[in-house]
Amino acid sequence: MNEETAPAVHSIAAYVHGYAEEKRLLGFRSGCGFVSATWGLLCPRCGKRDLKEVTLSGRGRVAALTVQTVPAEEFVNDAPYAYVVVELEEGGRITGWIPGVRGPEELFIGAAVAWVSSYRPGLQFELRSSSPEDAG
Amino acid sequence: MRETWVAGAAMNRFGKMAETGREAGARVALEALDRAGVEPKRLGLTIVSNAFGIAEHQAHVGPLLNTALGIPEVPSFTVESACSSSSAALHEAFVHVAGGFSEAVLVVGFEKLSHLDTLAATSYFATGADYTFESQNGATFPGLYATIANAHSQKYGTTPEQLGAVAVKNHANGARNPHAHFQKEISLATYLASPMVASPLRLYDCCPFSDGAAAVVVVAREALPRPAAEPLVIRASARAGDIGDIHDRESLTSLSATRRAADAAFQRAGIERREVQFLEVHDCFTIAEIVALEDLGFFPAGAAAKAGADGTTARDGRLPVNPSGGLKAKGHPVSASGAAQVVEVFEQMNALAGTRQVPHAEVALTHNVGATGSSCSVHLFSRR
Numbered sequence: 001m002n003e004e005t006a007p008a009v010h011s012i013a014a015y016v017h018g019y020a021e022e023k024r025l026l027g028f029r030s031g032c033g034f035v036s037a038t039w040g041l042l043c044p045r046c047g048k049r050d051l052k053e054v055t056l057s058g059r060g061r062v063a064a065l066t067v068q069t070v071p072a073e074e075f076v077n078d079a080p081y082a083y084v085v086v087e088l089e090e091g092g093r094i095t096g097w098i099p100g101v102r103g104p105e106e107l108f109i110g111a112a113v114a115w116v117s118s119y120r121p122g123l124q125f126e127l128r129s130s131s132p133e134d135a136g
Numbered sequence: 137m138r139e140t141w142v143a144g145a146a147m148n149r150f151g152k153m154a155e156t157g158r159e160a161g162a163r164v165a166l167e168a169l170d171r172a173g174v175e176p177k178r179l180g181l182t183i184v185s186n187a188f189g190i191a192e193h194q195a196h197v198g199p200l201l202n203t204a205l206g207i208p209e210v211p212s213f214t215v216e217s218a219c220s221s222s223s224a225a226l227h228e229a230f231v232h233v234a235g236g237f238s239e240a241v242l243v244v245g246f247e248k249l250s251h252l253d254t255l256a257a258t259s260y261f262a263t264g265a266d267y268t269f270e271s272q273n274g275a276t277f278p279g280l281y282a283t284i285a286n287a288h289s290q291k292y293g294t295t296p297e298q299l300g301a302v303a304v305k306n307h308a309n310g311a312r313n314p315h316a317h318f319q320k321e322i323s324l325a326t327y328l329a330s331p332m333v334a335s336p337l338r339l340y341d342c343c344p345f346s347d348g349a350a351a352v353v354v355v356a357r358e359a360l361p362r363p364a365a366e367p368l369v370i371r372a373s374a375r376a377g378d379i380g381d382i383h384d385r386e387s388l389t390s391l392s393a394t395r396r397a398a399d400a401a402f403q404r405a406g407i408e409r410r411e412v413q414f415l416e417v418h419d420c421f422t423i424a425e426i427v428a429l430e431d432l433g434f435f436p437a438g439a440a441a442k443a444g445a446d447g448t449t450a451r452d453g454r455l456p457v458n459p460s461g462g463l464k465a466k467g468h469p470v471s472a473s474g475a476a477q478v479v480e481v482f483e484q485m486n487a488l489a490g491t492r493q494v495p496h497a498e499v500a501l502t503h504n505v506g507a508t509g510s511s512c513s514v515h516l517f518s519r520r
């Protein structure tokens with residue numbers, strides 16, 4: 001296989017193994033600059049093949065949030081909790097959950113968060129700034 | 137392409153069905169065929185949508201339906217596109233008929249989920265999102281749309297009262313629709329007092345889990361010299377897709393599949409937006425109606441939230457939106473919803489809509505979204 005046609009990056013199994021067992025968050029960066037963790041062979045933004053595997057920092061800021069009172073089935077013992085869209089420091093967005101958030105007033109857009117390892121499948125985040133003032 | 141019609145359309149009362157999906161599907165199919173004046177024997181194809189048939193331990197339901205309709209020899213297949221399944225099926229029917237491959241095609245969408253409890257149904261629905269990269273990270277469907285609502289209010293200042301106005305309006309319309317799951321009006325105070333499901337979305341921001349069935353009969357004009365009802369001319373049938381995961385899309389506040397499907401539909405139909413007299417749009421959550429009206433091009437970005445509150449989109453307003461009650465009040469049996477939107481257009485254009493009749497019903501648009509916007513169908517209809 002030449003460079004052009006080589007399947008990009010890792011498998012989903014490697015992604016899951018990476019975050020669950022190796023404390024490593026696998027993703028890709030496309031030639032167009034698009035960064036994502038979502039599995040793919042070609043870039044969904046520009047359609048090109050030049051994806052490079054990268055290790056994502058897992059650090060960033062909340063771009064959108066919700067506090068779910070009615071949980072996903074696997075999270076039945078954790079409700080309520082926050083589900084967040086996180087804008088990474090290096091660009092691109094990933095999502096995850098934050099345990100122990102009881103209402104939207106406990107979180108805000110722009111809050112600094114970091115990915116932490118979890119006892120369960122899925123990406124878990126930790127809140128790093130407690131108010132819009134110290135979020136900078 | 138030849139002129140193609142919706143010659144008949146019918147649905148049952150959404151809510152809780154005592155019968156199986158297949159029984160309900162066959163009954164509404166026969167009613168739609170009777171409304172069209174088309175005998176089942178004339179069908180060249182049946183297209184079924186039943187995304188969560190597995191909840192009834194049933195796949196490959198098309199042949200069972202055709203057998204029940206006395207036409208086991210007619211071919212069938214299933215179209216799945218999450219919540220936009222039956223509008224995708226309608227698109228396929230349009231392609232078959234307009235392209236000259238069939239004279240008459242039946243589209244049937246149905247779902248039966250009410251025997252599942254809230255958590256189980258929430259899990260079934262979450263399979264329409266990206267399991268590994270969204271659902272497993274904790275997202276439910278209401279949660280995913282809640283992130284859109286949160287980002288929309290951050291960007292445009294959309295308020296809880298504006299979300300509530302959509303719910304109040306759609307419940308007011310549903311109260312006049314005998315097909316609707318919820319046939320009761322609610323006040324803004326009731327809305328604001330309802331429990332949070334996924335902030336900022338409350339119970340009354342959400343469509344319910346509904347059972348239901350709806351069917352549409354698509355025919356070539358030349359195949360039906362004497363239609364039994366006023367047919368809807370399909371002026372355009374357009375579909376578009378988008379990145380599956382919301383967070384990977386450029387915008388968190390707009391669905392680009394809606395924008396592209398709408399632009400293609402208006403261009404193909406040669407219709408201007410100002411000619412459209414009423415719309416059935418995909419309001420699985422109140423925020424979805426607001427975003428739809430912006431993406432369809434009827435309001436600038438950030439400007440549709442006012443339209444519910446100021447009466448513009450009311451049944452007797454300048455641009456009636458979801459006179460049926462929408463998914464919010466009429467109910468959302470996933471695979472029946474796209475076809476049910478067409479039933480509303482059919483009943484409005486045939487003056488069968490009773491007390492929810494809109495003042496002008498000659499040109500209408502339906503908009504049906506799959507999942508969080510990764511699939512979208514837009515149809516434009518006019519009277520002959």
Ligand SMILES: CC(C)(COP(=O)(O)OP(=O)(O)OC[C@H]1O[C@@H](n2cnc3c(N)ncnc32)[C@H](O)[C@@H]1OP(=O)(O)O)[C@@H](O)C(=O)NCCC(=O)NCCS
Pocket residue numbers: 070219253254258261277278318333339340341342343344345420468507
């Ligand atoms: C909001 C939601 C969590 C409620 O769950 P549920 O299991 O239906 O709720 P319950 O059965 O506990 O219903 C409690 C009461 O609220 C009513 N109710 C339920 N959902 C309702 C809704 N969406 N709007 C208004 N009332 C609703 C019920 O009729 C019931 O009333 P009753 O006590 O008078 O009989 C659920 O309807 C939901 O998740 N909806 C979204 C579905 C979805 O994601 N669809 C895909 C969209 S693309």
Ligand SMILES: [Zn+2]
Pocket residue numbers: 030031032033034043044045046047048
């Ligand atoms: Zn790219």
